Amino acid sequence: MSNIKGKKxxxxxxxxxxxxxxxxxxxxxxxxxxxxxxxxxxxxxGICERRMAREDEATSDMAAVASRMALESxxxxxxxxxxxxLATCTxxxxxxxxxxxxxxxxxxxKAFCMDIEAACSGFVYGMEIARNGIEAGAYDTAxxxxxxxxxxxxxxxxxxxxxxxxxxxxAVVLKAMDEPGILASALGSDGSLASLLNVPGxxxxxxxxxRTLNEKLHFLKMEGNQVFKHAVRCMSEAGKxxxxxxxxxxxxxxWVIPHQANMRIIQAISxxxxxxxxxxxxxxxxxxxISAASIPVAMDEAVRAGKIKKDDILLFVVFGSxxxxxxxxxxxxx
Ligand code: UT7
Numbered sequence: 001m002s003n004i005k006g007k008k009x010x011x012x013x014x015x016x017x018x019x020x021x022x023x024x025x026x027x028x029x030x031x032x033x034x035x036x037x038x039x040x041x042x043x044x045x046g047i048c049e050r051r052m053a054r055e056d057e058a059t060s061d062m063a064a065v066a067s068r069m070a071l072e073s074x075x076x077x078x079x080x081x082x083x084x085x086l087a088t089c090t091x092x093x094x095x096x097x098x099x100x101x102x103x104x105x106x107x108x109x110k111a112f113c114m115d116i117e118a119a120c121s122g123f124v125y126g127m128e129i130a131r132n133g134i135e136a137g138a139y140d141t142a143x144x145x146x147x148x149x150x151x152x153x154x155x156x157x158x159x160x161x162x163x164x165x166x167x168x169x170x171a172v173v174l175k176a177m178d179e180p181g182i183l184a185s186a187l188g189s190d191g192s193l194a195s196l197l198n199v200p201g202x203x204x205x206x207x208x209x210x211r212t213l214n215e216k217l218h219f220l221k222m223e224g225n226q227v228f229k230h231a232v233r234c235m236s237e238a239g240k241x242x243x244x245x246x247x248x249x250x251x252x253x254x255w256v257i258p259h260q261a262n263m264r265i266i267q268a269i270s271x272x273x274x275x276x277x278x279x280x281x282x283x284x285x286x287x288x289x290i291s292a293a294s295i296p297v298a299m300d301e302a303v304r305a306g307k308i309k310k311d312d313i314l315l316f317v318v319f320g321s322x323x324x325x326x327x328x329x330x331x332x333x334x
Pocket of ligand 1: 035036037040041044045120159160161163223224225226227228231261262265289291319320321
């Protein structure tokens with residue numbers, strides 16, 4: 001949609017925020033819980049530590065802190081927000097959606113609110129929905145959040161998964177502007193591979209029961225090495241496709257912000273797409289895999305560290321359960 005000057009409306013990131021819980025869980029702490037070692041975790045994943053939410057701290061609590069920071073850095077108030085999209089696979093409750101809890105906490109009274117469940121890809125999916133609405137003129141200001149309390153779906157006796165995940169939240173304010181912001185995206189899904197990464201119990205297929213508890217079906221299950229291969233291929237291809245749609249090449253990209261699941265995955269993407277690892281934003285060693293919160297937390301840290309400058313081209317690449325994956329290219333306007 002065009003504004004009165006005839007220019008295309010664009011969705012631009014106007015502010016970012018993030019929150020990590022205080023408690024740090026190190027690799028040595030995990031080695032006391034399961035048969036693993038700091039050396040194995042560091043070598044196979046690149047993760048050194050991750051953050052754990054308090055028992056009384058839910059996904060919306062973390063999301064609200066990140067959201068307030070994002071609103072403040074965007075110079076808008078909660079009352080300016082038209083829509084809240086919250087990406088999570090660890091909602092506060094089955095219903096209502098967690099975005100409604102955030103709305104209540106921050107006082108975004110005029111916003112309409114929804115959650116997106118696309119696992120680790122959720123934040124980029126949410127940005128795409130917000131972008132389309134902004135470009136179409138349906139709304140002007142969107143709050144897009146990725147927030148997870150993965151510690152409550154991790155099996156703390158399964159060394160194949162419990163060493164990987166952490167808790168946290170990141171948020172952005174997207175605003176309608178005349179200058180280009182989000183330039184292009186490429187999203188994809190493949191439901192035929194759902195069994196490689198899922199939480200089988202607690203839904204309508206296998207409702208909560210004594211059996212689901214006894215068989216630990218409420219915990220995350222993953223075929224790690226299968227997921228690994230698909231993650232590298234899908235993120236590399238989506239990144240290339242999104243750039244093509246934006247009429248750009250990898251040489252134009254200042255920063256790649258990848259889903260932070262495994263340093264070997266990030267290195268393999270760097271090799272495959274031909275972008276030096278120095279141009280990747282990486283915080284995996286400190287936070288582990290925080291699913292939908294991964295990209296907004298890494299981005300907020302990079303912005304606050306002064307790494308990202310006006311007119312920089314950023315490329316987000318994500319991959320998660322579903323399988324879901326995607327990439328977005330944007331110009332930094334701040
Ligand atoms: O965010 C959504 C997307 N998720 C991902 O992208 C995760 C993708 N997958 C991965 O990051 C890796 O596959 C893992 C880090 C999960 C596992 O690394 P891997 O190199 O694929 O190891 P593996 O699963 O093939 O296991 C190799 C060995 C096995 O022992 P044997 O069978 O060779 O004797 C495992 O039992 O490593 C063993 N192992 C461990 N050893 C020590 C698995 N986990 C651990 C552990 N500590 N924590």
